[in-house]
Amino acid sequence: MMDPSEINNFEDQWRKALKEASEAPPQSVWEGIEARLDQQDKGMILPLWWQSSKIWYAAASIAALLLVGGGIWYSNSGMKGNKVNTEIAAKQIAKESVSSENKFSEKASPEASVGADAGNQQLALQDNKPESSKPAGKPAIRRENQTLAFEKSAQSTSDALRNNALRSNGKGLVSAAKNSDSAAGSSGNTPAGDRDVALAKAEDPVTTPVETNVSRDAAASGGHVNNQVAAAIQSTMALALLPTTPYNDLDIHMQKRYVFFRPEVIKEEPVAPAKNTEYYAALSLMPASFNPNLTVKEAPVGFSGQSLSTRRAVSGTSEAGASYAVQTQGGMRISKHWSVEMGLSYLKGNSTYEGGGYVLNAFSNKSANVLENAYAGVAPGYAGMNGDKAADFLNNGALYIDVAKTVSNNYQYLQLPVQAGFTIYPEKKFNASILGGMMANFFLSNDLESASGEIITTKASDEIYRSMNWAATTGLRFNYRLSPRWNANLTGSYQKSVTSGFRSNQSLDSRPYLYGVSWGMRYSF
Amino acid sequence: MTFNEQELVQGCKQRNRIAQKKLYEVFGGKLFAICLRYTKNRADAEDVLQDAFIKIYENIDSFRNDSPLEYWLRSVVVNTALNHLRQQKHLKDLDDIDLHHNGIADKEVTLGDFQLKQLLEVIKELPTGCQTIFNLYAIEGYQHNEIAQKLGISEGTSKSQYARARGLLQQKLNKEKRFNDGSVRDKQL
Numbered sequence: 210m211m212d213p214s215e216i217n218n219f220e221d222q223w224r225k226a227l228k229e230a231s232e233a234p235p236q237s238v239w240e241g242i243e244a245r246l247d248q249q250d251k252g253m254i255l256p257l258w259w260q261s262s263k264i265w266y267a268a269a270s271i272a273a274l275l276l277v278g279g280g281i282w283y284s285n286s287g288m289k290g291n292k293v294n295t296e297i298a299a300k301q302i303a304k305e306s307v308s309s310e311n312k313f314s315e316k317a318s319p320e321a322s323v324g325a326d327a328g329n330q331q332l333a334l335q336d337n338k339p340e341s342s343k344p345a346g347k348p349a350i351r352r353e354n355q356t357l358a359f360e361k362s363a364q365s366t367s368d369a370l371r372n373n374a375l376r377s378n379g380k381g382l383v384s385a386a387k388n389s390d391s392a393a394g395s396s397g398n399t400p401a402g403d404r405d406v407a408l409a410k411a412e413d414p415v416t417t418p419v420e421t422n423v424s425r426d427a428a429a430s431g432g433h434v435n436n437q438v439a440a441a442i443q444s445t446m447a448l449a450l451l452p453t454t455p456y457n458d459l460d461i462h463m464q465k466r467y468v469f470f471r472p473e474v475i476k477e478e479p480v481a482p483a484k485n486t487e488y489y490a491a492l493s494l495m496p497a498s499f500n501p502n503l504t505v506k507e508a509p510v511g512f513s514g515q516s517l518s519t520r521r522a523v524s525g526t527s528e529a530g531a532s533y534a535v536q537t538q539g540g541m542r543i544s545k546h547w548s549v550e551m552g553l554s555y556l557k558g559n560s561t562y563e564g565g566g567y568v569l570n571a572f573s574n575k576s577a578n579v580l581e582n583a584y585a586g587v588a589p590g591y592a593g594m595n596g597d598k599a600a601d602f603l604n605n606g607a608l609y610i611d612v613a614k615t616v617s618n619n620y621q622y623l624q625l626p627v628q629a630g631f632t633i634y635p636e637k638k639f640n641a642s643i644l645g646g647m648m649a650n651f652f653l654s655n656d657l658e659s660a661s662g663e664i665i666t667t668k669a670s671d672e673i674y675r676s677m678n679w680a681a682t683t684g685l686r687f688n689y690r691l692s693p694r695w696n697a698n699l700t701g702s703y704q705k706s707v708t709s710g711f712r713s714n715q716s717l718d719s720r721p722y723l724y725g726v727s728w729g730m731r732y733s734f
Numbered sequence: 735m736t737f738n739e740q741e742l743v744q745g746c747k748q749r750n751r752i753a754q755k756k757l758y759e760v761f762g763g764k765l766f767a768i769c770l771r772y773t774k775n776r777a778d779a780e781d782v783l784q785d786a787f788i789k790i791y792e793n794i795d796s797f798r799n800d801s802p803l804e805y806w807l808r809s810v811v812v813n814t815a816l817n818h819l820r821q822q823k824h825l826k827d828l829d830d831i832d833l834h835h836n837g838i839a840d841k842e843v844t845l846g847d848f849q850l851k852q853l854l855e856v857i858k859e860l861p862t863g864c865q866t867i868f869n870l871y872a873i874e875g876y877q878h879n880e881i882a883q884k885l886g887i888s889e890g891t892s893k894s895q896y897a898r899a900r901g902l903l904q905q906k907l908n909k910e911k912r913f914n915d916g917s918v919r920d921k922q923l
Binding site for chain 2: 226233242
């Protein structure tokens with residue numbers, strides 16, 4: 210309540226009454242906001258997916274599959290229901306027949322003679338099939354048949370029965386004969402379960418025609434069908450003609466279901482201070498300028514043998530060539546500004562080596578340039594192209610050809626950088642990070658063009674180059690946030706080896722360095 | 735529950751869903767009351783609130799800590815509400831109104847006698863133009879020239895619409911008061 214004395218003017222009154230007013234919005238508002246935020250997140254990554262016709266085709270196919278599958282399932286479950294009914298009906302009949310069979314076996318034998326009238330029997334058999342059972346019409350028909358059966362029973366004889374059974378071509382009757390054949394061995398003492406099966410078969414319209422033939426054959430060959438068979442036929446026929454229990458009289462089994470559920474407890478989430486930890490993965494491609502910075506420190510053995518250890522002959526320069534690196538990174542932001550990252554890159558470093566002449570073996574006409582010669586000097590098992598190291602060029606009339614050549618000298622490295630980064634304005638869309646760290650360079654191979662123009666490939670296993678050397682790396686990265694998850698970045702890098710690339714520093718030294726600008730995408734988790 | 739406004743903003747800037755929800759929980763009620771003042775029904779108010787929060791989350795980067803957060807949030811909601819009204823073309827034909835007085839000056843009523851719900855109801859019943867200008871001038875505290883600029887109308891129109899709103903509100907509140915008093919008397923009897 211306000212104190213009116215404090216409020217003089219109209220606007221003040223209203224402002225005071227409404228400025229701090231608050232009304233709880235319904236839950237649906239937040240749900241709507243959340244849904245839109247989710248959609249936005251997805252939309253940024255997969256723009257305009259709904260415009261892709263493929264999506265719609267896929268959706269249509271799934272819908273069609275579901276429709277067809279659902280239809281089949283539904284119809285199957287419907288058939289199952291029928292089967293269950295059939296089985297219940299059959300069991301019911303069997304139960305009654307088991308109890309009454311012995312009593313009726315003699316009395317009912319004439320009853321079965323109704324089989325003479327095949328049409329009637331079929332009607333009676335079909336009558337027991339649930340498919341044809343119409344609640345209203347069914348009892349009446351059954352009663353008629355029963356009456357008919359009992360009326361005729363007085364006149365029939367067991368001979369007539371056998372004849373009828375043999376002659377009969379009625380579907381139900383013959384299949385019943387088949388069933389009684391199978392039941393004959395146990396002469397009426399068959400367990401109820403077996404009878405169920407037999408009865409179920411008798412009612413199966415699909416199997417009936419086949420069984421008809423079988424039983425007909427059996428019947429034909431069984432002019433000497435014994436009385437037991439006849440009795441069995443009678444009993445089955447009696448089963449067929451016995452009234453079924455109406456559905457209303459069937460036992461109703463109730464099943465109680467207890468469904469336990471726990472209402473969802475809405476948990477108040479504690480206000481977490483803004484999380485700074487964030488993981489990211491990045492992929493980038495870096496065009497670079499790579500220089501192996503290769504120097505020959507002393508005249509290789511082939512050259513010194515020719516007294517060619519002049520500066521001119523053995524000194525040359527490495528020139529950087531167009532190179533590239535494919536880089537992958539995984540990183541973690543550990544505070545607002547700081548992050549650490551690791552990576553795995555493949556570097557193809559191309560360069561040229563210019564300088565010096567080459568020595569030519571006067572006898573074999575084989576030539577080797579200063580690098581090739583130097584390799585031969587430092588490699589324990591290196592055979593060069595002449596097969597016996599530099600021996601070819603020692604005291605064997607080798608000549609020095611003083612023609613400076615530029616040869617290609619290309620490297621392949623696998624790089625494993627570990628860097629720390631400091632980001633300026635991390636919350637802004639456009640921000641920059643300063644990077645610095647170390648990098649392990651794993652030597653993969655070196656292709657050196659020989660004096661004769663062939664390419665000599667050196668592998669790590671040749672033991673000329675160190676399999677791993679260390680480099681320092683630093684860089685400046687510009688980030689642009691495309692969406693909450695995606696960033697595009699541009700990184701300027703400088704890498705410089707701090708250890709020599711060669712195993713032995715005696716005559717050769719290589720401390721590669723690289724300048725590169727990498728273009729990449731980063732995904733934050 | 736204690737919270738730090740700055741942390742909340744920082745979290746929202748990083749698109750942290752927990753922070754976003756907390757911001758909604760803290761300010762949703764007040765901002766919804768603003769939406770109710772500018773719209774004619776709850777459904778519209780809910781739409782405006784939803785749109786406003788999406789805008790807030792999208793533009794949180796542009797929020798500077800030099801002004802109070804609530805002030806910034808309110809201005810986003812008011813602008814969203816105005817946009818909503820524009821889209822619904824409610825603010826299309828705002829004209830100068832000749833105020834004709836019926837000679838009987840309505841007695842000033844004290845708002846303390848009314849509940850918030852009643853006040854909001856009375857505001858809702860105003861014609862949309864009057865309702866908007868009343869909200870902007872009386873509650874948000876904009877000047878007529880600012881309102882004119884915001885709505886693309888003349889200052890005179892803003893003033894006359896406001897005067898009309900004021901008159902109508904007095905009338906309605908007097909009516910409400912009479913009804914209130916009557917019902918109190920009935921109860922006493």
